[in-house]
Amino acid sequence: MRRLTSFLFLSSVFCVTFEKVHWNFAGTVSLADVLAILFLVSFALGTQRWRVPRTTAILAGFLAAFLLVYLLGYFDLSDSDALAQWGKGLTKWLIHFVFLAAAVVWLSRRGQRYFWRTLGWFSAGIVVNALYGVLQLLDARRGGNLDATILSPITGGASQINVYGAINGANVYRPNAMTGDPNHLGIMLIVPLLILTPLYLRLERRHPMKKWLMVTIGFLLVVEVATLSRSGILGLAVGALILAVPYRRYLRTPQLLVPIGAALAVLLGIFLWRQSFFTTVLKSRVQTSGGSENAHFQVYSFIPQVLHTDPLFGLGLNTFSVYYQFVTGKTNWGPHSYYVALLVETGLIGTTLFALFLLWVFGRLHAARALGRRLAAAKDPLAARVRPLAWGCTAALAGTLASNAFYLTMQFYYFYAFVALALSIPVVFSARE
Numbered sequence: 001m002r003r004l005t006s007f008l009f010l011s012s013v014f015c016v017t018f019e020k021v022h023w024n025f026a027g028t029v030s031l032a033d034v035l036a037i038l039f040l041v042s043f044a045l046g047t048q049r050w051r052v053p054r055t056t057a058i059l060a061g062f063l064a065a066f067l068l069v070y071l072l073g074y075f076d077l078s079d080s081d082a083l084a085q086w087g088k089g090l091t092k093w094l095i096h097f098v099f100l101a102a103a104v105v106w107l108s109r110r111g112q113r114y115f116w117r118t119l120g121w122f123s124a125g126i127v128v129n130a131l132y133g134v135l136q137l138l139d140a141r142r143g144g145n146l147d148a149t150i151l152s153p154i155t156g157g158a159s160q161i162n163v164y165g166a167i168n169g170a171n172v173y174r175p176n177a178m179t180g181d182p183n184h185l186g187i188m189l190i191v192p193l194l195i196l197t198p199l200y201l202r203l204e205r206r207h208p209m210k211k212w213l214m215v216t217i218g219f220l221l222v223v224e225v226a227t228l229s230r231s232g233i234l235g236l237a238v239g240a241l242i243l244a245v246p247y248r249r250y251l252r253t254p255q256l257l258v259p260i261g262a263a264l265a266v267l268l269g270i271f272l273w274r275q276s277f278f279t280t281v282l283k284s285r286v287q288t289s290g291g292s293e294n295a296h297f298q299v300y301s302f303i304p305q306v307l308h309t310d311p312l313f314g315l316g317l318n319t320f321s322v323y324y325q326f327v328t329g330k331t332n333w334g335p336h337s338y339y340v341a342l343l344v345e346t347g348l349i350g351t352t353l354f355a356l357f358l359l360w361v362f363g364r365l366h367a368a369r370a371l372g373r374r375l376a377a378a379k380d381p382l383a384a385r386v387r388p389l390a391w392g393c394t395a396a397l398a399g400t401l402a403s404n405a406f407y408l409t410m411q412f413y414y415f416y417a418f419v420a421l422a423l424s425i426p427v428v429f430s431a432r433e
Helices: 002-014 031-046 054-076 080-110 112-141 146-155 182-202 210-226 230-244 254-273 275-286 291-309 338-377 383-403 413-432
Strands: 022-024 028-030 162-167 170-174
Touching (some): 002 031, 028 031, 054 338, 080 112, 112 146, 112 182, 112 210, 210 254, 230 383
16 A cells, blocks of 8 residues: 555656646546545555644644635635636645645655655656657647647647747747646746756765756756746746855856756757747747736736725635636636735635745745754754755745746646645654754
8 A cells, every 4th residue: 555655646746747638527637636636545545643743733724724715705606607616626726735735744754765756756747748848849840739649649638839929920839848838837847947956056076866967957947948938937037046145156166057058058059040030039028018918917907806895705716717707708717827816716814824824834944944054063964955955945935936926836736746845844854853
């Protein structure tokens, strides 16, 4: 049972960004959701002792508080469409949050080597997704559709690479890989980039993972730029600024300049190959007066309207598209901002509760950094792993928060897997004190 639980857990964290791998059965059921449910069942059946870390007990308290807020939001629903969307949103959230709590318990019981293994599988899943995005882009350039070739036979659904527009008859493609949107991919990529970079900088020169991490970081940077995601670049910049404080002495070292320089060289070569084409594309991405930009900012105007009518608990979890269909003309149009969704759908109380949750997560990361300092003071070599890991997770969380000003990836499964890793750091590594 333990091996089965481990397989389901690692498979789940590997697939957390594979949004397109889903089936329309009783709603939208993704591969990651199936694996998460199977892990939770296997975990429950195989657990003989129910003593849990204090972190998990606090997570259980947050789960109960969030659930109460969402259930109270039920009374603001007005029709069957809103009820259906609320039910879907609540079910997804329950799966993700219960997985978060169970993952912390599982990681705490399996120890440090298993934690690194989990981080490896989580990062590898995003790397595989990014690699698929490159292949998707190359296939689209020759007139193909990699999704139709590989994913559609599995899922039975239709999907394709994002077509940004056309210049002189040539399509501009933005890889979305196995995510639903190129911006989703761009924001997801910042998590491994910001976590792995400080770990890479602190690795010993002859460590076998040193070169692999260098290549991985350079590759992910190239894919990040290929997504043309302004939100992804914003989050990466915020995270990089945070890391620049503790790791400023590495800013001019070959360790950092080599992967960044290699990525820039590849991008420069591609740019010079079709300079006029890419100049036009880049100009379109830096402007802020287009239709998509106006739509992103327009959703913030909905906040005062909702707070005036339903200030405490909002309109109901996952119901934005139902209530604003008359504005957008689309039945599945989201708020394009996690913070708009938070305020509109859960009101002031739900937003305050989520803010407290985030502050607590940052507090646990502060505890992880403090643990790293104590290990360093004790001359424990583990400090060279714990401190960069804690700083990387701090930067990744801050970067994700910045990116979600205009997107909603924080409600996706990968975010809960990332938070599980972040919260587990002081639990797993405190055993060495």
